[in-house]
Amino acid sequence: MFLPKSASGLLKGALAVAFLGAGSLTAQAETTINAVMNAPLRALDPAISTAYILRNYGYMIYDTLLARDEAGKVQPQMASWTVSDDGKTYTFTLRDGLKWHDGTPVTAADCVASIARWDQVDKTGQVMASLMETMQAVDEKTFTLTFKEPTGIALLALSKPSGIPPFMMQKKVAETPVSTPITSTIGSGPFKFDASAYQPGVKAVFLKNEDYVPRSEPSSGMAGGKVVKVDKVVWTTMPDPMTAMNAMMSGEIDFIEQAPHDLLPLVEGNPDFKLQTFAKQGSQNLVRLNWTQPPFDNLKYREAALEALGQQSMLSAQVGNGKDASTTCAAVFGCSGPYATDYKADDIIKPHPEKSKELLKEAGYDGSPIMLMQATDLASLAPQGPVIAQQLRDGGFKVDVVAMDWASVVARRSSKAPVAEGGWNIFSTTNVLPDVGDPVGFIGTAAGGDSAWFGWPNVPKIEELRAAFARASDTETQVKIAKEIDQLAIDNVVMIPMGEFANINVVSSKLSGMPEAEAPVFWNVTKSE
Amino acid sequence: MLSFIIKRILSAIPVLFMVAILVFLVLRLAPGDPAVMIAGPNATPDQLQQLRESMGLTRPLLEQLIIWLTNMAHGDMGTSLISGKPATELIMDRFGPTLALSLSTVVLAIVVAIPLGVVAAWQRGKVLDRLVMGLSVLGFSVPVFIIGYVLILVFARILGWFPVQGYQPLSNGFVPFAQRLVLPSVALSFPYIALIARIVRTNVIEVMNEDYIRTARAKGLKESAVLMGHALGNAAVPIITIIGVSIAMLIGGVVVTESVFNIPGLGRLVLESVLARDYTVIQAVILLFSAIYVVINLVVDLLYGVFDPRIRY
Numbered sequence: 001m002f003l004p005k006s007a008s009g010l011l012k013g014a015l016a017v018a019f020l021g022a023g024s025l026t027a028q029a030e031t032t033i034n035a036v037m038n039a040p041l042r043a044l045d046p047a048i049s050t051a052y053i054l055r056n057y058g059y060m061i062y063d064t065l066l067a068r069d070e071a072g073k074v075q076p077q078m079a080s081w082t083v084s085d086d087g088k089t090y091t092f093t094l095r096d097g098l099k100w101h102d103g104t105p106v107t108a109a110d111c112v113a114s115i116a117r118w119d120q121v122d123k124t125g126q127v128m129a130s131l132m133e134t135m136q137a138v139d140e141k142t143f144t145l146t147f148k149e150p151t152g153i154a155l156l157a158l159s160k161p162s163g164i165p166p167f168m169m170q171k172k173v174a175e176t177p178v179s180t181p182i183t184s185t186i187g188s189g190p191f192k193f194d195a196s197a198y199q200p201g202v203k204a205v206f207l208k209n210e211d212y213v214p215r216s217e218p219s220s221g222m223a224g225g226k227v228v229k230v231d232k233v234v235w236t237t238m239p240d241p242m243t244a245m246n247a248m249m250s251g252e253i254d255f256i257e258q259a260p261h262d263l264l265p266l267v268e269g270n271p272d273f274k275l276q277t278f279a280k281q282g283s284q285n286l287v288r289l290n291w292t293q294p295p296f297d298n299l300k301y302r303e304a305a306l307e308a309l310g311q312q313s314m315l316s317a318q319v320g321n322g323k324d325a326s327t328t329c330a331a332v333f334g335c336s337g338p339y340a341t342d343y344k345a346d347d348i349i350k351p352h353p354e355k356s357k358e359l360l361k362e363a364g365y366d367g368s369p370i371m372l373m374q375a376t377d378l379a380s381l382a383p384q385g386p387v388i389a390q391q392l393r394d395g396g397f398k399v400d401v402v403a404m405d406w407a408s409v410v411a412r413r414s415s416k417a418p419v420a421e422g423g424w425n426i427f428s429t430t431n432v433l434p435d436v437g438d439p440v441g442f443i444g445t446a447a448g449g450d451s452a453w454f455g456w457p458n459v460p461k462i463e464e465l466r467a468a469f470a471r472a473s474d475t476e477t478q479v480k481i482a483k484e485i486d487q488l489a490i491d492n493v494v495m496i497p498m499g500e501f502a503n504i505n506v507v508s509s510k511l512s513g514m515p516e517a518e519a520p521v522f523w524n525v526t527k528s529e
Numbered sequence: 530m531l532s533f534i535i536k537r538i539l540s541a542i543p544v545l546f547m548v549a550i551l552v553f554l555v556l557r558l559a560p561g562d563p564a565v566m567i568a569g570p571n572a573t574p575d576q577l578q579q580l581r582e583s584m585g586l587t588r589p590l591l592e593q594l595i596i597w598l599t600n601m602a603h604g605d606m607g608t609s610l611i612s613g614k615p616a617t618e619l620i621m622d623r624f625g626p627t628l629a630l631s632l633s634t635v636v637l638a639i640v641v642a643i644p645l646g647v648v649a650a651w652q653r654g655k656v657l658d659r660l661v662m663g664l665s666v667l668g669f670s671v672p673v674f675i676i677g678y679v680l681i682l683v684f685a686r687i688l689g690w691f692p693v694q695g696y697q698p699l700s701n702g703f704v705p706f707a708q709r710l711v712l713p714s715v716a717l718s719f720p721y722i723a724l725i726a727r728i729v730r731t732n733v734i735e736v737m738n739e740d741y742i743r744t745a746r747a748k749g750l751k752e753s754a755v756l757m758g759h760a761l762g763n764a765a766v767p768i769i770t771i772i773g774v775s776i777a778m779l780i781g782g783v784v785v786t787e788s789v790f791n792i793p794g795l796g797r798l799v800l801e802s803v804l805a806r807d808y809t810v811i812q813a814v815i816l817l818f819s820a821i822y823v824v825i826n827l828v829v830d831l832l833y834g835v836f837d838p839r840i841r842y
Contacts, residue, residue, distance in 0.1 A: 040801065042611045048580065049568050121576055179579035181567070183613055199622055200612035201801045202793040238694065239788045239797060246681050246693045247791070377804065407561040407806050414565070414574070451573075 031230040031527050033511065035255040036244045037520070038503075040201040040237035044193075045181040047118050050163055052432065052519070056257075059222075059521050060206045060233070061101070061187035062167035065092060065111060066159035067223035070516055072337075074159040075223035077215065078106070078168060078188070087150030087473060088133075094141040097213030100170055101186045101193075108137035113174035115145075115158070115166060120178050122164040124441040127470045128157040152473035153440070161222050161518035162434035163441055190214070190226040190523045191233065204235040206522075219515050219524040221280075226523035229513070233522045241379070245506070248273065254508040254527065257520050260379050261319040267506055276505040277325065279336045280518045283380070283430040284329070285314060285498035286444050287388060288455040290425050292416045295370065300363035302493035305426070307359060308395025309388065310351030311499035317383035319501050326501040332445055332489045335500060337437035338475070339482035344490050348497055356395030369398040370425040373413065375406040384428040384498075392426075413454040427454075428498065434518040439469045439482045444495040447488075457494040530834075534827065541823040548819045549601065552812050553594055561806035562586075563610040584610050597812070606816075607809035611802075616813040619798060626696045627794035629706070630786065631779050633714040638721035639772065645722070646729025647756055653734055661726060668723030677716040677789040684712060694791035713790040717783065721775045728771045732764035739763070765836035773829035777822050 039053040046058030067077040079092040098106035112135055119125030131151055137143045145154050158166055173184040185193035191206035198204055214225035236253065238244040241260045247253045249267065267273040287309060295301040315326035329335035330345035347355075370392070374385025389399045404412070409427055417423040436442055446466070449458035462485055469481045489495060505520065513524045564580035581587050585596070600607060606616040649661040685693045691712050697705040736742060737760055745755045784796035795814055802810040833840045 042609075042801075042805065043567055043613070048576070051567075123573075177579075177583075178576070179583040181583075181613060199793060200609070200614055200619065201798070202622075236695075236791070237793075238791045239800070240791070242678065243681075243694050243789055243791050246686060247695075250685060250689075250693045252693055252695070404560070405804060407566060407804055410565045411560040411562045414562075414577075 030232060032232040032234060033230050033255060033522060033525065033527055034234050034236060034253040035520075035522075036238045036247075036253055036257065037235050038258045041204045041235060042200045043181060044183060044185060046167055047121055047164060047169075048178060048181055050435075052162075055162060055165060056519050056521075057204070058165060058167045059189070059519055060191040061185060061189045061193045062169065063098075063187065063189045063226075064159070064165055064167060064222070066155060067221065068159050068161050068518070069220040069223040072221075074155045075217075075220075077223060079111070081155070088147045090145045090147075090154045091138075092143055092145070095215070098188055099211050099213075100188050101209065101211075103211070104170075105140075106168065106188050107140050107171070108143040110171045110174065111168050112137050112143050113171040114168045117169070117174045117176070117178060118164065118166045119157075122157075122160070122166070122441065123443070123446070124153075124157045124160050124438060124470075125164070125166065127440050127467070128153045131470065149471065150473055151471050152478075153470045156440070156470075159222075160438070160441065162432055163438070188212075190228045202237055206233040206235075207231065214523075219513075221515060221517045222519075222521070224515075226521075228523050229526045230522070248506055248508070251508070254511055255520075256506040258503045259506045261325060261504065264504060264506075272509050274507045274509055274511075276507045276514065277502040278505075278516050279502070280434055280516065281505075281520070282336070282433045282500050282502045284334055284433060284436045284444075284500050285311075285318075285384065285428065285430050287426060287428045287496040287498055288413075288444075288453075289493060289496075290416075290423065290455050291457050293418055293423055293425060295363070295365065295368070296425060298363060299492065300359050301365070304356040304359035304363065304365075304395060305392065305397070306490075306493050306496050307347060307352040308356035308392050308397065309496055309498065310391060311349050311497075313351070313391065314384055314387045315499045315501060317387050318380060325504060326499060329500045330490075330497060332436075332486045332495060332497055333439060333442065333482055334433045334436045336433060338479055339437065339439065339486065341483050341486050343483070343487050348490065349499075351391050351394065353391075353394040353396070356392075356397075360396045365396065367398050369400045371400050371402055371419045371423075373409045373424050373427040374401050374403045375409045375427075375429075376403045377405045380430055380501075381406065381428065388426065388428055416456065432503075432518075433500065439478070439485055440466055445485055445489045447492070447494050455495075457492065459488055459492050459494060462488050462492075462494065530831075534831075537823075537827050537830070541820070544823065545816060545819055549598065549812070549816055550594070552815045553597065553808075556806075556808050556811060557590055557593075559806075563806040563808065566805045566807075567611060586610075597809075601816075606813040609802075609807055609810050611805050611807045611810075616810050619810055620795065620813060620817060623793055623795045623798045625698055626792045627780070627783055627787070627796060629696075629699070629710060630713055630717065630783055630792060630794060631776070633710050634717045634721065634779060635772070635776055637714050638718040638725055638775065641718070642722040642725035643729055643761070643768070646726040647733055647761060649726065649730040650733035650737065650760070651752070651756055653730075658730075661730070665723035665726050668719040671719070672785075673716055673719065674785050674789050676719050677713070677786060680712045680716050681789075696792045696794075709790075709792075713786050713792060716789070717779070717786045721779065724775060725768070725771055729761075729764065729768055732767050733760045736760050736763045762836065766833055766840075769829055769832050769836060773825050773832075777825050780818060780821055 037053055041053050041057055046054045063078050065079045066074050069075050079094050081090055081092045083090055119129040131147050131153055133148050134146045170186055173182050176182050185195055190209055190212045192209045194205035194207050208228045208231050214227045217224040219225055244256050245263045245266055289296040289302055291297055311328040319325045328349045330342055330348040331340045333339035372389055375381040385401055389401045392399050412424055413427055415423045443453035446452045447457040447459035447462040449456055465481050465485045469478055472478045510528045511525055513526050515521055515524050564577045568576050568580055608615055645661050649658045652658045681693055685691050691708055696709050699706045742759055745759045784800050787794045787796040799814050
């Protein structure tokens, strides 16, 4: 086995021909993209999970009615639309040539059933459903959504690019209750799922859908023509990022969705690879406080925590000193979108330990420890805990850090009990920017008490504003409302923004044309030999 | 002999039963929730509750245990809570890579370690002995993943002789199958070579002082024949024991190697299932591991009789 490189290459070639025969020569003509995605694909229902890998899977095999282009503008995808003069009724018409992967045509009834399943589980969908009076198929290609009052929510919701996007499914599949994960892999999207090659947690294979009719417009963001230029895309799970990087450098794979920042120097400057960063695929760090338990049921303590924390240290711990892959940002809805604001930027971005101590003194802090949950098994979250703990200590808090795996964090954070009985005081996490930039759907600013996300902040005015945002039909009003929500979220410390960082793709220089979209998608991508 | 085998197999049933109950209870008492893992970080409490109900996780614990044990008794290991695929199918998919990796590692470890141990015993106290023992300390001390990374760097990245990662079943051809097993097997075999070589050395040295060795030498046998024909055979029982223990350790210890070399085996399945709280799969795999341990112990006991005719069952 231990041969000189040239001899080994010859031997490999000879053996490959001997073992694989002529069939392999045909197979070699296929263009395959080998990709390592952010997580293993283990489930197949994109409507019941907000896991990003399922969103990415959904974009491979399903299609959406509407889509947002690179500039964020809503564009027709499967359907075009018209709005009635009173602004209450949206009529959608499916374009020609849409077929499911089993060859049957896509109908309006399929779309109505798909929306009806999706709007039960997605936050934005739920808001849309609450404003809707009727949804019905008019004929094979047309359906309508009629609302109780004029609203712009339909376009906002049906073009939602992340979280749980509204993917269209066959009616018989979409009628599955949301409590039962679907197992069908029939979509109408640009790729077909190769069920026979699927190994949950190991490998997923997507084949070019030869029957897919792309739109004629050029690809832009999630919108435009989804032209597939390769035969096959293989997602391989690699649990060890170092292995993925080695495989990349050996030419065994072509794409790593999220490369750890500390491994990037291995490929930086190498012309065989590109480091690709799409602003829309970045993430926001956030710290969440438990409003139902002392001390953070008291606004003074929450303000003290906000003053104690600063963003740069955490970002440096995540992406390394001197890297330009991160940015401080005080806006709860992110700094790259239309709702960016610098409200209380200095308080949020920089640590102010002395202010924190003053606030704790005013509140009569007795030195009782607060419990911080630290997830240690995820590369982006593991560095957060120690930084948060130290900053809070500098600000006068006594902190107990409890290290655990992410599964234990998500189990424990659902408890409203006191810490001694399995509850918690603080945890931190990240959300991708397309989710963060959606004032209706973003969980970080929802403040409906028991119905809010973990931490259960209760600020009724924020809920009123979120509903008003959903009803607003012009951008100017939406921006104004979003900024009001931002101020209330910061004043009440509903969440503490902890800066933004880029998720960096490592891409073989053989690949080109990947759309700058909210999720990594493989249409429009070419692979040269 | 047959009655011994039957007795041992029957005695394994209560062991496996106890393991099953223990695993079931430990998993249910550990923090974590498969519904949360499926639904993702932004799921609402209502969504989670619906998922838990559909998975049967809201039923009383005793009822869940009885359902699972009944299904197990009928050969149904359950369905993965995460992927919806039968646990048996997932295990069968992952069994081949782990078996191939474990077997190649064991064979490599035995083929390398036994001669090394015998040579070290023969050259006791001399340079060769010290070298072998020094290397065995290194084999124990350096973590497998470090060895793996070094092998990848040298033999895959620099020399380009082997692929960095992955697994190909034997049905895809022997060359791709073997190419992808060489580096992981070498990496994984290091600690086992160290362990077995030390045990071989110690036991060969011990029997070298026995009267029958002196007799063999007095007969004029060559030293190599004395070592291989008399010393090694008589030192076999503890060596077989340690090889058996090594195989048992190996089956549970392939996780790191499978991760470093991206081999989709059982070790990774267990790790993924634990992180996702996929109860049914964890239970099924741990039961399988327990059954394998029982079989290995039985085989080791039977081999005692082969190498030492005084041992009879």
